Amino acid sequence: MRPEKFLKPECRLSFSNRKRNAYERMLRILHRQMLIISLVIQATGSLSLATHQDWPQWRGPNRDGVAERINLPDRLPENLQFVWKVEVGEGYSAPVAADSKVVLLVRQREKEVVLCLNGQNGQEIWRYSYAAPYTPRADARPHGKGPKATPAIAAGKVYAFGVTGILTCVDLGNGKLVWQKRFSDRFKKTYPLYGAANSPLIEADLCILGIGGHNDGALAAFNKDTGELVWEITEDGPSYASPIAVDLAGQRQVVVLMQTRLVGVAAKTGRLLWQVPFTTQYDMNIVTPVFHKGMIVYSGYHGGTTAVRLVKAGARLTPELIWHRERLSMYMSSPVIHGEYLYGLSQERSAIFCLALKDGETKWFSRRGLGQYASIVRAGDKLLVLTTKGRLMLVAADSSEYKELGRAHVTDKPAWAHLALAVNRIYAKDKTHLACFELPTPVGNKSESSNYRSLQDSERGD
Numbered sequence: 001m002r003p004e005k006f007l008k009p010e011c012r013l014s015f016s017n018r019k020r021n022a023y024e025r026m027l028r029i030l031h032r033q034m035l036i037i038s039l040v041i042q043a044t045g046s047l048s049l050a051t052h053q054d055w056p057q058w059r060g061p062n063r064d065g066v067a068e069r070i071n072l073p074d075r076l077p078e079n080l081q082f083v084w085k086v087e088v089g090e091g092y093s094a095p096v097a098a099d100s101k102v103v104l105l106v107r108q109r110e111k112e113v114v115l116c117l118n119g120q121n122g123q124e125i126w127r128y129s130y131a132a133p134y135t136p137r138a139d140a141r142p143h144g145k146g147p148k149a150t151p152a153i154a155a156g157k158v159y160a161f162g163v164t165g166i167l168t169c170v171d172l173g174n175g176k177l178v179w180q181k182r183f184s185d186r187f188k189k190t191y192p193l194y195g196a197a198n199s200p201l202i203e204a205d206l207c208i209l210g211i212g213g214h215n216d217g218a219l220a221a222f223n224k225d226t227g228e229l230v231w232e233i234t235e236d237g238p239s240y241a242s243p244i245a246v247d248l249a250g251q252r253q254v255v256v257l258m259q260t261r262l263v264g265v266a267a268k269t270g271r272l273l274w275q276v277p278f279t280t281q282y283d284m285n286i287v288t289p290v291f292h293k294g295m296i297v298y299s300g301y302h303g304g305t306t307a308v309r310l311v312k313a314g315a316r317l318t319p320e321l322i323w324h325r326e327r328l329s330m331y332m333s334s335p336v337i338h339g340e341y342l343y344g345l346s347q348e349r350s351a352i353f354c355l356a357l358k359d360g361e362t363k364w365f366s367r368r369g370l371g372q373y374a375s376i377v378r379a380g381d382k383l384l385v386l387t388t389k390g391r392l393m394l395v396a397a398d399s400s401e402y403k404e405l406g407r408a409h410v411t412d413k414p415a416w417a418h419l420a421l422a423v424n425r426i427y428a429k430d431k432t433h434l435a436c437f438e439l440p441t442p443v444g445n446k447s448e449s450s451n452y453r454s455l456q457d458s459e460r461g462d
Contacts, residue, residue: 054098055420055427057152058199063244064290065336065377067421072382073440076394076406083425084122085435088115091163092143092197094150094375094418095427095434101125101172102420102427104434105147105160107132112147112162114170119422122436126175132162140194143416144431148197148240150418152207154224159200159207165190167200167209169227179227189213192259193283197240201254203267206230208245208254210238214283219243219256219263221270231270236260239285246291249273249310249317255296257285262298264310264317274317276308288334290342292357295322297342299330305344307360323360328353336378338397343383345374352376352385354399366395366402375418386410386419386428410435 059065089106096103102117112132116125134145146163153159157178160168165187169178183190190196192214201208206221217237221230236258243256245267252267260283262276278285284301291297299305307322328346335344341363342355352366352374370387377384382405383395390411396403410428417429424439 053423054153055422056096056098056154057202058094058096058150058242059288059334059418060377060421063201063242063288065334067377067379070379070421070424071442072379072384072394073442074405076392076408077440078406078408080392080408080410080426080437080439083436083438085433086117086122086124087432088117088429088434089113090144090432091147092416093147093160093429095420095429096151096153097420097422097427098153099172102434102436103151103153103158103172104429105149105151105162107145107147107163112160112166114151114158114160114168114175116158116172116175117434119425119436122434128168128170128175128177130162130166130168130180132164132166134164134195136195137193146195146197148195149209149242150199152200152202154202157224159202159224161196161198161200161209163191163195163197165196165211165213167207167211167222167227169207169224178225181222181227183211187212187216189216192217192238192240194240196238197286198238198256199242201243201245203245203252203254206267208243208267210243210256210258212238214259217259219254219258219265219270233263233265233270233272235272235275236263237283239283241285242288244289244291248291248294248296249312255289255291257287257289257298257300259283259285262289262296262308262319274310274319276319278303278306284331286332287330290335290337292337292342295357297335297357299328299335299344301331302329302347304329305355305360307357325355325360325362328355328360328362332373333376336376336383338378338381338383339399341397341399343376343378343395343397345370345376347372352383352395352402354402356399363399364402366404373416377419377421379421384419384421384426386415388414388416390415390428390430392419392426392428408437410437 089108093105111129113129149161151160167181207224208221218232218234220232241257253264264273280300280303289298304326306324308319331347333345354363374387385393393407394405411430413430415430420427
């Protein structure tokens with residue numbers, strides 16, 4: 001029997017009204033849920049919006065310096081909209097962003113700290129710290145004590161690699177330690193000459209990076225959930241360049257500049273598939289290789305810029321030279337690709353350049369004097385370039401000529417960390433502080449972030 005039968009007549013109307021109000025509230029909730037799905041599909045064509053808008057690892061979602069789903073403004077205003085700034089600690093490790101959190105690895109005195117901040121306001125959510133005393137070489141003291149490698153966020157965990165070679169995995173939600181690896185029992189030195197700097201790659205269920213010291217190290221893969229060693233190759237020591245994962249010659253490969261060579265290994269097993277000798281003065285292999293249509297482009301300290309492709313003969317893979325530019329080198333800055341052109345920072349000129357990928361021909365150089373390093377990010381047909389002097393520039397990714405679309409000054413301190421671009425916000429780390437700025441929305445183009453804000457406003461109302 002329905003409960004209305006037991007009510008007095010004068011009570012039945014109020015009971016019916018309560019049922020109707022509850023039903024209407026349920027319809028409003030359902031409507032908002034459908035609006036969420038609609039906005040996500042409009043913005044991304046799928047239900048994986050966070051994947052496109054986050055910046056979860058070194059050089060972004062695909063480790064190539066590209067943020068495809070983000071729309072940069074037509075002009076960069078001189079005064080960017082400031083959101084927040086907090087003191088975090090020293091180091092060149094870059095911020096990463098996911099799930100509305102910003103994570104970075106910093107030095108605070110003799111400790112390294114994995115720090116998690118609220119991406120909206122910069123407030124600290126949690127921290128995990130450990131002792132990491134480090135004395136840099138005399139010629140590297142102006143650059144401080146690190147850390148240098150950028151963390152990675154994947155499947156609710158953070159993976160950080162300190163300047164002395166300590167690999168740490170913590171929970172993204174609460175900062176609690178999941179596992180940690182120290183390699184002093186395996187190598188006489190647990191970091192190369194200028195400190196560990198290659199950023200962890202999360203590939204399937206593996207955490208992959210170079211470990212050990214100069215002339216005595218390995219490229220190693222660990223189970224990302226347990227820290228257990230899965231495979232390693234010990235033919236060469238680690239460099240300061242970070243690995244990438246690509247589909248190449250019909251299989252998934254990890255490609256990385258090691259201390260003295262460029263190598264490709266099978267991602268699942270670590271089997272060495274091919275290698276190219278590549279030595280630079282002081283063993284300064286720092287630049288992350290880039291991949292484009294079967295081509296791998298790499299560079300190093302006064303080592304020129306080279307493109308190779310793999311030729312398959314039976315089960316054997318042989319690298320074949322496509323082109324080499326002897327007098328165009330990249331020192332620390334990793335390049336980006338747009339269409340059939342590569343954009344990077346020339347070591348010889350301290351200038352941005354555009355190069356044709358088909359033959360290595362240089363199309364243009366910007367003015368000189370940008371410094372030893374700049375982080376470069378491409379979104380659509382524009383580049384964001386952050387120099388060590390704290391100058392942020394918007395540049396057209398146009399092969400016909402160098403076109404600067406505005407510049408802003410974001411910090412007065414040296415900015416050696418790679419910038420992060422998530423939704424429409426820039427996260428810039430200088431020597432000691434992390435700052436957040438909001439980019440203006442392109443004219444006539446409603447950004448994904450504005451869709452989110454509209455949705456949040458509708459959820460707060462009834």
